[in-house]
Amino acid sequence: MSFKPKVGIISCSGEDCTGGNISREATLKALHELRPNETVTICLPLFLAGDEGERSFAKTFPTITVDGCNKLCAAISTARFSSDPSVKINVEDYAECISLNPKEKWRIGESATVVEHIAEEIARQVDRLREEWE
Amino acid sequence: MSRKYVLPCAGYDRPGGKIGREAAEILADEDLEVVVGSVAALFAERPGEVKDFRSSQVICIDGCSVKCASKMAQARGNKDVLAVDVTESIAAIEDSKERGQAVVESVRRLYQNAVSKALPDFPSKDIDDSEFFIEKIDKFILKVQKGLYYSDNDFWARIEGEDVRIGASDLLQQMASDIFFVELAEIGKKVEFGDDVGGFESTKTAIEIITPISGTILERNELLENSPELVNESPYGPGWFYLVKPDDIDELELLKDASEYITYAVEKAKHELGKKV
Numbered sequence: 227m228s229f230k231p232k233v234g235i236i237s238c239s240g241e242d243c244t245g246g247n248i249s250r251e252a253t254l255k256a257l258h259e260l261r262p263n264e265t266v267t268i269c270l271p272l273f274l275a276g277d278e279g280e281r282s283f284a285k286t287f288p289t290i291t292v293d294g295c296n297k298l299c300a301a302i303s304t305a306r307f308s309s310d311p312s313v314k315i316n317v318e319d320y321a322e323c324i325s326l327n328p329k330e331k332w333r334i335g336e337s338a339t340v341v342e343h344i345a346e347e348i349a350r351q352v353d354r355l356r357e358e359w360e
Numbered sequence: 361m362s363r364k365y366v367l368p369c370a371g372y373d374r375p376g377g378k379i380g381r382e383a384a385e386i387l388a389d390e391d392l393e394v395v396v397g398s399v400a401a402l403f404a405e406r407p408g409e410v411k412d413f414r415s416s417q418v419i420c421i422d423g424c425s426v427k428c429a430s431k432m433a434q435a436r437g438n439k440d441v442l443a444v445d446v447t448e449s450i451a452a453i454e455d456s457k458e459r460g461q462a463v464v465e466s467v468r469r470l471y472q473n474a475v476s477k478a479l480p481d482f483p484s485k486d487i488d489d490s491e492f493f494i495e496k497i498d499k500f501i502l503k504v505q506k507g508l509y510y511s512d513n514d515f516w517a518r519i520e521g522e523d524v525r526i527g528a529s530d531l532l533q534q535m536a537s538d539i540f541f542v543e544l545a546e547i548g549k550k551v552e553f554g555d556d557v558g559g560f561e562s563t564k565t566a567i568e569i570i571t572p573i574s575g576t577i578l579e580r581n582e583l584l585e586n587s588p589e590l591v592n593e594s595p596y597g598p599g600w601f602y603l604v605k606p607d608d609i610d611e612l613e614l615l616k617d618a619s620e621y622i623t624y625a626v627e628k629a630k631h632e633l634g635k636k637v
Contacts, residue, residue, distance in 0.1 A: 237372055238400065239370030239372070239398055239399050239400040239401075240398050240400065240401065246398070250372040253372065253373075254372065254373065257373065267372075267373040269370075269371045269372075269373065269374065269377075269428075270370060270399070270400055271369060271370045271371060271399040271400070271428035271429065271432065272371065272426055272428055274399060274400065274403045274428070274432065275426065275428040275431045275432060277426065297401075297404070297406065299398075299400035299401065299403070299404050300400065302404065303400065303403065303404075332381075332385045
């Protein structure tokens, strides 16, 4: 049986925006419900603060970044400190930020469907990356 | 400083991160002066984020012992961050629903302590509207504090014992708009009436500080280095520039008193607005 790595997921840390909240919720759903045994979380602030464990994992194993907006902080930071993320997911590809309800920056309401879609996409990509790993 | 930049730990998959975010939400809901920051945006030095960061009292909420939020704030040049440790704040709290509020209380205590320590040099006497001449010009409200002396360059002078404190008038700070940088002269410098002694920059202009009194600089407002916006927020209060030992206190007679200055200031404001009101 061949080795299948866990996939690191790095989510946006935009606190005061709905896209950031959606990205985190989707990431948590994938991490804890959809693919709990196939994924690990990589803490973006810890990653930025220089934690070697987080950075070396992302250098070696496949990663998926989940950004809340087109500024792509998670993807850019991962590329700068480790290596290019294997997959870059952007919430704005699923829902234009302008259409998102600003009240949901703290608690998800009607964006639950978007969260669901992104979480499923994360899970699909996790499966693909593990399948293609050599 | 009234504006607060609250930077919670963004560790979304850690209990401390979740509680820190809850606390930030409560603080933002309760206080319009609270801006919630983002570790990643600060790291990326996004212009809007950096502006908020530099113009506010920074309060970090660290979710774990790594203290990512504090480290990031310090790495971005702020050595005076106030930091709350979620783990310590919630140590004695058993009910998980009360943990966010416990962190909020820690933030409030820390902030109040910092504010009371930060302003020891300025008289704490409350200033109420009866102490001002107030004129409304178009949508602008112009305040001139009574009992002070004013120069034609729109700086004020206040006698405090044997010394004189100086600052910018409300008109001047309104004309300047958002001040983001203040450069002050060294303590001990001898100055002559009308000398420029430092200056400040705003989003609209750069202005020299013209001293309305001759003398020696005894104190300068060190708070303005990190909090230049105090000049806008409280020009007659914590936004002062210098405390000067005057060569001749009678020199103040060359200046306008408040009732003369309000007339002058209204005309100047109308001129600046470019219309007759």
